[in-house]
Amino acid sequence: MAETTNGTKPDGLPKGFRSAELGWPELRRLPRPPYRLPLLGDVVGASRHTPMQDSLRYARQLGPIFRRRAFGKEFVFVWGASLTADLADEGRFAKHVGLGVANLRPIAGDGLFTAYNHESNWQLAHDVLAPGFSREAMAGYHVMMLDVAGRLTDQWDRAQAAGRAVDVPGDMTKLTLETIARTGFGHDFGSFERARLHPFVTAMVGTLTYAQRLNTVPAPLAPWLLRGASRRNAADIAYLNRTVDDLVRARTAAGGDGEGDLLDRMLETAHPETGERLSPENVRRQVITFLVAGHETTSGALSFALHYLAQHPDVASRARDEVDRIWGDTQAPGYEQVARLRYLRRVLDESLRLWPTAPAFAREARRDTVLGGEHPMRRGAWALVLAGMLHRDPEVWGPDAERFDPDRFDAKAVRSRAPHTFKPFGTGARACIGRQFALHEATLVLGLLLRRYELRPDPDYRLRVTERLTLMPEGLRLRLDRRTSAGRPGGTPDRAAVAEDAASAPRCPVRGMGD
Template sequence: MAQLSQVAEPEDAPIPKGFRSAEIGWPRLGAIPHPPRRLPLVGDVLGANVRTPVQDSMRIGQALGPIFRRKAFGKEIVFVWGAGLAAELADESRFAKHVGLGVANLRPLAGDGLFTAYNHEPNWQLAHDVLAPGFSRDAMAGYHPLMLDVARQLTARWDEREAAGRSVDVPGDMTKLTLETISRTGFGHDFGSFERSRPHPFVTAMVGTLSYAQRRNVVPPALAPLLLRGATRRNTADMAYLNRTVDDVVAARRAAPGQGTGDLLDRMLEVAHPETGERLSAENIRRQVITFLVAGHETTSGALSFALHYLSRSPEVLARAQAEVDAIWGDVAEPAYEQVAKLRYLRRVLDESLRLWPTAPGFSRQARQDTTLGGTHPMREGAWALVLATLLHRDPEAWGERPETFDPDRFAPSAVRARTAHVFKPFGTGARACIGRQFALHEATLVLGLLLRRYDLHPDPGYRLRVAERLTLMPDGLTLRLSRRAGAA
């Protein structure tokens, strides 16, 4: 999320006030520090790493403090990570979501879908009101058996690898799991991911579009047609494939109505707004399906992968989590829906992993009216800043003197109560926070519980965590060895 330039929007999506401002609505940028050795015209490019802009910005932010700015090729971005400043930006009466940076680069694909819609676009509220009941408790309980079915496919694959003494590709298998989970629970579609030795073409195309959106933010706009010529052609092909895939899924449902038993696609096709009677258009349905298929599996797969990494490196935490699963789930073949939320310590493990590496690493906020941030920094209406969650989650003011240490007890109830609000934001904030967060947390906790009950995890001694960036974050090259636990079914 921490990228350095912007791209023009389609003509049918007018850019809100403040987005193109040379100073993005900050009258006194001089009061905000920036990296040393800024160069004329090109800005803060010395020492920048275009492949890891989030981690690059984390390094800069730790040196410059809780609010800083970066500039490249005439575009300047203000970053915020201090707990107090982030809490102000979370105030919905003063600030709203800002769609910019890499998120805006996804609009040619996702348009006014829930994640990429501008605040003034009416389809966001329409889709939110229509789809929100699809994430109710009753709806979640209905998804639970399908989640278990997909998890069985994962454990069957891991049993084969364990029996053969071979390591498992954690990010690759978590991606297969989460893609199948959202596609089957939400849209009644089976990609057959676990029957493939390589990623499904949908995943390849999705990674391509996310990576392209990232690259657009680190290439000077004037040079993009030259430097990204081949990448642009590939991105066009990737978007066309994603659109065709979704069109086929929707067409299959229209040809056999009632097959979804009230899932998300059924709601999109059949449910009108409860007050206005409006329905989603065919174009918006395509955009929403793409949004859920991409966002609904990419971030959860990253969260699971980071959690498995930290569990494998923390024997005491692993043993404690396994003991909890054994005690609460006992000998039942498969846990019931209500038993998942009882894994409170395992949920702390997941939250702590999301603290250290929130897979959606930042979010932007814009001023609803002229205001002042932190009593020092004036912002005009429409001015925006990027909240760098990866550093907010490491602010010593909120998390203590050793914020880099993995410690699930940071999320014990007493610790949560003692902490100030708005310092843990892995799903964004406010009205535009992730609509599927409870779905993701239930899925991830269920899968971790099933895996820990079945396996002991053994890390590669030579592996050091590397984080790949493609708008979202994912461990790079993470493999684990497995051994079946005594008595595991």
């Protein structure tokens, strides 16, 4: 097996360790599911379509640390709060790029999300791009977020007037794709003018689905079992690359006179200390990373939150009252007004607790160590933290941990909990760089929708979750009633007012920061 430049094999294990050992000397002591089959492993009662939800079910049976085997691969899962806190120690553990994340490297390479720890482009890109998510930069994105939200409500107004239900996951995907494309790269995919999702989304979903499928078949048989899927995946990757290359080429042809956005930073900004710049190939990988990661998880978070708001009208009413009180009749709420929606933010956090759209993250030992004072790990050994089960740990969240309750996130409750018990964005230095962007966007959009509509669920709908590395409600549709009784102007910014604000606002204040 080939080795990487830092003396590890491509699966992240140190030289000399067999993959089956995983660097866990006492692996056999860890509990595992019953009914293990030769060659196939722990597949009885499991589905290749829902590996994360199967792991949540096993976690309830087996406890805070356990193992699963599938097609000769052994995986260690952790969800106990104390063990997770140990894994969050940056001095002893680091991000592990494995499983489906490593399967995305053919498209994202050494982008921020998929880079191995030893690859220098991660630190370079992080240092160059971090100012693009500063408070000042976020305020510059706000007006564009409002404009995209206005396109969503235009579409929902038409559906409401026609008595049609809205496709929540599909529309949230359109919204978040347009938001990251506009704010980060000055591009408009025209998603709301299309009857179907943009081909970029179709190709992206294809690559995510294929990455997950690779984990559900025996590696030696994958070339045969996934032959057709592999060809489709290659075509999807080629389409994504062409789309991004065209976007970058257009910006370059403009002579660098861009919008001061993330793409400008990638193309024009040198590292403030080393003077290094991102290579053209890495720029492509970073753009794809942001377009995919920057909208896929946020669309899921919005969709789950809207599901819970529709299912809990008392919560929706309380959140709506907060929006009405803080925003009043203003047509276009300001950036600072979004941060004041503290209860609505609790709704979002509670949705992410129950269904973190990035459902797990992997951690590897930097050196030989002992996890939780009990489980020896050799350098390079890794474990997968089940965020969805960590967020349901009854020792942290109580015996009613499955119940939706936004007040779990009031300030007093948050202060009373131990650190590292809520991890929807990963942990440590490699945690999601765009988490504040996502939270601001999602809180803004939820506020606008609650102010404009009453949400009516399908009484026969039962939450089903689809998995494609990220999580998303499946088949979620809502009916809308336009709010009129409050005497408010409709609860979404007037498009002309937003355009006027945009014309008078400074350009996105990212250019030059940190140069």
